[in-house]
Amino acid sequence: MTRDPMTPDERPFALVHDVGGRLGLAAVDAAAEAAGLQPGLPLADGRALVPNLATAELRPAEDARALARLAAWCGRYTPWSAVDPATGGLGGGLGAGILLDVTGCAGLFGGEAALLGDLVTRLGRLGFTVRAALADTIGAAWAAARFATDAGAPWRVVPPEGARAALAPLPPAALRLPPAAAELLERLGLRRIGALAGLPPETLEPRFGPELACRLRQAWGEAPEVLSPLVPVPPLLARRVLAEPIVTVEALACGLDALAAELCRRLEAVQRGARRLELTVYRVDGSLRRLALGTSRPSRDPDHLERLFAGRLERIDPGFGIEVMTLAAPLSERLTALQLVLGPAGTGRGRRSGDDLAGLVDRLEARLGPGRVLRQDPFESHLPERAARRVPALAPGVPAPWRRGRPRPLRLFERAEAVEAVALLPDHPPARFRWRRVRHRVVRAEGPERIVPEWWLDDPDRAGAPARDYFRVEDEVGRRYWLYRAGGRWFLHGLFG
Amino acid sequence: MVTLGDEKPAKPGLDALRARIGRLEHGQRTPRVLPLGAPALDARLPGGGLALGALHEVEGVRAEWDDGVAAGFCLALVAPLAAALDGPLLWIARRPDLYGGGLAALGLDPARFVFVRADGDRDVLWAMEEGLRCAALGAVVGEVGELAPTAGRRLQLAAEASGVTAFLLRRRFAPARLAEPPGVASTRWRVAPLPSGPAPLEDLPGRPRWRVELRRCRGAAPGDFLVEWDDASGGIALAAALRDGPLAAQPAAGGGARMAG
Incomplete structure (x- = not known):
């Protein structure tokens, strides 16, 4: 599968990449191919053959992402869609692939041929050159899509149980073999898969390695091969x-x-x-x-x-x-x-x-948004900001009773705010304080209530935190505040009713 | 200004007329009310208590960040509802700083509260309306800065439809830009702090006291009340049992009648 570059002119086009220190062609379009260019050719040779060759740098990561997006798009046909693992990226000249398991899905689109036709037409409209095939096995579909289609008939349906027959006239490269193995078979004169089928299976493995035998059985449906879908399939x-x-x-x-x-x-x-x-x-x-x-x-x-x-x-x-x-x-x-x-x-x-x-x-x-509807459960902690734990409103569990008897404010600030305060004696409540530029004269006060940081909890933030001395104070008009002193500085932590 | 004393003598014609208007307004249904526990206040409110299935608005005198007082009085209105009705209390705010420990210290059960954090006034109002459709709730409280009249009317209608009572706690984080439109709420309260009540030791803060101005009330005259938070009885209630003496020094905000009951 290749996507036509957005070149306004009709110049032959190729993607280039760095091969051992010099640029080589990674993929070519139809016009460049017609001019004799092939992937693997050094760029200098390509330019000699086609002087007006347009090039762009190969970006495999982006190609892979684009392919994954396309595989996700194919979710419109079936939930089981995946990028073909055998041809990552551009697929080394054989075209990048997407695998779909359309078992039971064809009926929704008016039959298998109609499904493939729809797929090819839609992707064609998006600017992709697509070949598609549908068969009993992944191997057979892979081979048929790449070797049994052409520009005139870009899709092909291999009938059920027809994998063997359909594959017989195709070259061994259609078996998803490494290039070296395919080349060896060619040299030995085994130019058709049908010829391999005639050989005794037990002789294949010692001669050509385990890969060939395995791929053959997979294509014929004798060995299982499963698709690992792009998204875990929701059964519902x-x-x-x-x-x-x-x-x-x-x-x-x-x-x-x-x-x-x-x-x-x-x-x-x-x-x-x-x-x-x-x-x-x-x-x-x-x-x-x-x-x-x-x-x-x-x-x-x-x-x-x-x-x-x-x-x-x-x-x-x-x-x-x-x-x-x-x-x-x-x-x-x-x-x-x-x-x-x-x-x-x-x-x-x-x-x-x-x-x-x-x-x-x-x-x-x-x-x-999630986490916005909460309940407060009591938590065994001396620190007031920790003593109320926020849990989902409908979380199971019966909360423990809250501790009462100590002054606790109605509104507790997430972060205590620093205030300027003056106390007459070191352990006394403040006589005056200024919070957000408003002065308050303290008329009545209760405290101190000493709250010690929980050094036994492994929290580096609080390891060296000084103890807090809390006071409930009331100013001259009757507003009530919760102030504390820690390390010689004053903070306002909450408001009373 | 009409005082409670003037009103009490039997005026059967007026009461009958009021009942008839009420029936017309509420479509044959007499509105349910819940006494607040403070005789002076309950006597002033039509029907003898806070109307259920209606919208009530509470604001502080300084409608900015420093609103512990308004929140406290709002909870004092919610508390009798929480005691009388089942179901969770939905509290919707932009800043989730209402503290479970503080609620427990006042004798309320924090487990009854469901806290919702919304991003702005619009979301708070939307969440309130959504909550008011859910008849399983005990009450819905929303902290709102600006309030458009249509938004208030929507809440009032939603509350009437489901019977869930709604409270709007006005809380601004910036000064108001617009002149406040006339409210649509059933009652509208303004709360100011007062020096707290007597304590065992002279220098300690005592029970919280507020000066509460009933600025608007459907079917009753506005008034000015001095109330105290009574946490000695194990819960909270509004107690208007204040002697006039020590409070005479406090200038009344409006020209409202001062209640003692």
């Missing part, structure tokens, strides 16, 4: 192919409506509830956008799931249009029908979900 996924590309939020919401209903049916079939949701939209320009969010409790209530996305669909940039949408539940938990009846209010259907707290927490976190 709903897909919707849109008849027309959509751009409006209303249309998106409508699509989501159908997806949520279908996903919930699938969840119900396996008695599970979604904990995380991923909405993926595939845009006509070949890119995709993904929106992920979590639920606080397993849920398979379509209304609930839909409401989570409310207000966020606007953030999806539809580009020139969206043609495929998927909604997946990458994380789910067991949720039986009995739990729905007995469980915490409104985790499932049948109740007005607006009434339940879990639904509310989800809606709030969906818009404001």
